[in-house]
Amino acid sequence: MTDPFAVSVEVAELADAGIEEFRRGAPRAAHDLFERAARAAEPHPELAGQHLQILVNLATAAAHLGDHPAAIATLRRTLDAPGADPALRPAILLNLSQSLLDTGAYDEAEAVLAECHALATAALPHPGAPGPDAATGPAAPATAATAPLAGPGDQDIPAGDPLAAAAGSPPWPGPAATAAGPYGIPGTGPAAPDPADPPSDAAELLMACLVALSTVAIQREDWPRAEQLTAEALEVVTRIRPDLVGRPLMNVAALALATGRYEPAEDFAEAALAACEAGREPAGAASVRLMLAQLYTATGRAEQAEPLLHAALAHTGPAGLTVETAVGWEQLGLLAALRGELDEAQTLYDRARTLLRQAGATPTEAALAVRRAEVAHLAGRPAEAEELLTHAADTFAALGLGLRRAQTHLAHAALLEQGGDPGQLARALDLAVPAALAIDAVRYGLAAGRQRDRWRRNVAEPALQLVFRLAARAGEALLVAHLIEVQCATTPILRENAVPRPDGPGPLGSYLDEPPPHAHAFAVAPPPRLLLTPDRDGDGDGEVALADRIALAEQRYGLPVRDTRTVPSW
Numbered sequence: 001m002t003d004p005f006a007v008s009v010e011v012a013e014l015a016d017a018g019i020e021e022f023r024r025g026a027p028r029a030a031h032d033l034f035e036r037a038a039r040a041a042e043p044h045p046e047l048a049g050q051h052l053q054i055l056v057n058l059a060t061a062a063a064h065l066g067d068h069p070a071a072i073a074t075l076r077r078t079l080d081a082p083g084a085d086p087a088l089r090p091a092i093l094l095n096l097s098q099s100l101l102d103t104g105a106y107d108e109a110e111a112v113l114a115e116c117h118a119l120a121t122a123a124l125p126h127p128g129a130p131g132p133d134a135a136t137g138p139a140a141p142a143t144a145a146t147a148p149l150a151g152p153g154d155q156d157i158p159a160g161d162p163l164a165a166a167a168g169s170p171p172w173p174g175p176a177a178t179a180a181g182p183y184g185i186p187g188t189g190p191a192a193p194d195p196a197d198p199p200s201d202a203a204e205l206l207m208a209c210l211v212a213l214s215t216v217a218i219q220r221e222d223w224p225r226a227e228q229l230t231a232e233a234l235e236v237v238t239r240i241r242p243d244l245v246g247r248p249l250m251n252v253a254a255l256a257l258a259t260g261r262y263e264p265a266e267d268f269a270e271a272a273l274a275a276c277e278a279g280r281e282p283a284g285a286a287s288v289r290l291m292l293a294q295l296y297t298a299t300g301r302a303e304q305a306e307p308l309l310h311a312a313l314a315h316t317g318p319a320g321l322t323v324e325t326a327v328g329w330e331q332l333g334l335l336a337a338l339r340g341e342l343d344e345a346q347t348l349y350d351r352a353r354t355l356l357r358q359a360g361a362t363p364t365e366a367a368l369a370v371r372r373a374e375v376a377h378l379a380g381r382p383a384e385a386e387e388l389l390t391h392a393a394d395t396f397a398a399l400g401l402g403l404r405r406a407q408t409h410l411a412h413a414a415l416l417e418q419g420g421d422p423g424q425l426a427r428a429l430d431l432a433v434p435a436a437l438a439i440d441a442v443r444y445g446l447a448a449g450r451q452r453d454r455w456r457r458n459v460a461e462p463a464l465q466l467v468f469r470l471a472a473r474a475g476e477a478l479l480v481a482h483l484i485e486v487q488c489a490t491t492p493i494l495r496e497n498a499v500p501r502p503d504g505p506g507p508l509g510s511y512l513d514e515p516p517p518h519a520h521a522f523a524v525a526p527p528p529r530l531l532l533t534p535d536r537d538g539d540g541d542g543e544v545a546l547a548d549r550i551a552l553a554e555q556r557y558g559l560p561v562r563d564t565r566t567v568p569s570w
Contacts, residue, residue: 004046011041015054022061027320031061049085052078056092059099066322066359068099075099090119090205097212101219102323104362104399110216117209123202207236214251219363221403223259223445230255246275246284253291259451260458262299269295286312287324293331302335309335323364326355330368337375345375366395367404370411377415385415402557403442406435409556410463417470425474432470433479434553436463437546441553441561444526452524482545485569486530528565535566545569 018033034057041051059074075096078084093116100109210233217226234248249272256265269292276284289312293305309328316324333348349372356365373388389412396405413432416424440463443455464487471479529550535542544550544566553561 002044004044007040007044008047008050011037011047011050011054014040015057018057018061022064025319027061027064031058031065034058034061048081048083052081052084053088056088056095060095063095063099063102064320064322066320066355066361068103068360071099072096072103090116090209093119094208094212097216101212101216102364103360106216106220106400110213113209113213113216117206117213120202120206120209124206203236203240207233207240210236211248211251214248214255218251218254218258221258221401221442223255223442224447226255227447243279246272246279246281246288249275250284250288250291253288257291257295257298259446260454261451262295262458266292266295282315283319283321286315286319286321290324290327290331297331297334297338302338305331306335322355322359323361326352326359326361326364326368329355330371333375334371337371337378342375342379346372346379349375362395363399363401363404366392366399369395370408374411374415377418382419389415397556400558402559403439406438406553406557406559409435410439410466413470414466417466417473422473425470429467429470429474429476429479432463432467433483433546433549434556436460436467437550437561438553438557438559439463441526441559444524444560482532485532486545525563526560527562528567529562531566531568534568542566 014033014037018030018037021027021033022030034054037054038051038058041047041054044051055074055078059071059078062068062074063071075092078092079089079096093112097109097112097116100106100112210229214226214229214233217223217229230248230251234245234252237248238245249268253265253268253272256262256268269288273285273288273292276282276288289308293308293312296302296305296308309331313325313328315321316328329348329352333345333352336342336348337345349368352368353365353372356368369388369392373385373392376382376388377385389408393405393408393412396402396408409431413428413435416428416431440456440460443452443460446452446455464483468480468483471483529547530545531542532545533543550561553559
């Protein structure tokens with residue numbers, strides 16, 4: 001009979017060797033060693049605890065290599081295993097949320113993080129907020145017998161850091177970063193923290209969880225919730241672990257970029273890069289460089305974007321950061337397309353697609369499909385472009401990402417316009433008008449007036465310009481007139497209970513070049529519907545401007561476009 005003690009020693013040696021391989025940037029070798037250790041420990045019930053810890057390491061290495069389906073299956077197995085150490089559960093939940101987020105399982109990722117948040121809050125000395133005496137140093141280094149491995153991308157971070165792999169991939173590039181035109185093609189969203197090491201205390205666990213929750217809100221385009229969670233995460237991390245402030249700063253920059261606030265996005269991305277470099281976090285620094293490259297491309301500074309992309313890829317490739325490497329190739333492909341080098345763009349997009357498909361990164365692959373469609377269209381392959389755009393829009397719809405679906409429809413309409421076929425103008429309008437109305441209405445969910453103005457100028461106006469141009473080319477004079485009336489004659493309505501309370505975390509106004517929190521951050525509803533003819537008998541039979549298009553926008557994208565109230569046009 002095999003001596004369990006001897007097996008335990010062998011398993012520990014294999015796991016320790018795997019950790020060393022992981023930390024020196026060889027995730028595939030680490031994965032193989034963890035797999036051998038897990039197989040050796042599994043037949044021995046006496047080693048159940050050790051076996052579970054190694055499974056967490058195995059899942060971490062799989063996620064690092066981009067095999068998120070395998071990571072999810074392994075982590076679920078560890079959560080459901082009998083006799084699992086409750087102390088490991090929060091770290092496992094955080095790792096699980098990362099892979100769920102990358103595969104587009106947003107509801108499940110948020111539910112997992114809610115449980116993790118509840119565990120962290122319950123463990124605080126004074127529930128509700130981290131205490132002022134929260135520990136500030138990292139936990140003891142991990143070993144195979146005491147704690148799981150650090151998360152993907154963070155072999156350079158001491159074990160025990162709960163924010164070791166926050167914000168792994170950058171936000172979608174915003175409304176100007178497309179080869180087809182400035183119509184808000186979506187890209188990728190910031191990844192959640194991936195801390196596989198047990199935090200040194202409940203306060204650090206809560207800190208990691210808040211950053212992850214803010215990431216989920218950003219990816220789901222829930223801007224009011226993202227604003228609140230991002231502010232809270234930044235405050236908590238700054239107080240507890242200021243050396244890791246680069247991670248929440250990435251989400252501050254991502255939120256600003258995603259909502260059209262380019263100047264503060266650049267400021268905070270640069271601050272995040274400086275913080276990551278000061279904290280010796282090359283994985284975080286590479287993620288910020290990808291984000292800055294997207295920002296530079298979105299604002300017409302492609303020549304500044306390319307060096308950042310090569311610098312980021314110099315880390316992400318050797319480190320095995322699959323999704324981040326794919327994002328870098330995708331952005332290099334976009335720059336090639338902007339230069340008219342379509343074959344080079346296609347090659348880079350194909351390389352990125354291969355990695356994303358292996359990773360199961362559904363949202364990012366759908367965004368890449370829009371880029372591939374642009375190249376296919378420019379190369380004279382309209383049928384292929386049509387297929388790719390339909391696939392992307394359907395994927396975003398299935399993921400519940402209405403705004404990204406609307407942006408994809410705008411890109412589709414722009415390509416149809418570029419095709420020059422008069423017979424396609426009606427179809428382009430059918431795609432563009434509801435999409436532009438939905439995108440324009442997003443600004444009413446933003447808290448501060450200046451935020452709404454920037455969304456209007458940087459995101460909504462390019463979309464509406466496309467609609468007006470298409471309508472004019474199609475000779476739709478009545479549609480043009482109604483669009484003008486709707487834009488000029490309607491104003492937002494103050495929501496009930498809109499005046500914010502003076503207590504509790506405020507919006508990120510003071511961080512993002514906005515007025516101070518609560519200065520005039522009043523929530524507003526979408527504008528009322530514009531009546532073109534009187535509702536004489538009160539039964540709602542008055543004609544409403546763009547009624548069919550508004551209804552279609554709300555049905556397609558699941559976004560409120562107009563309030564139920566009406567205002568007369570006379």
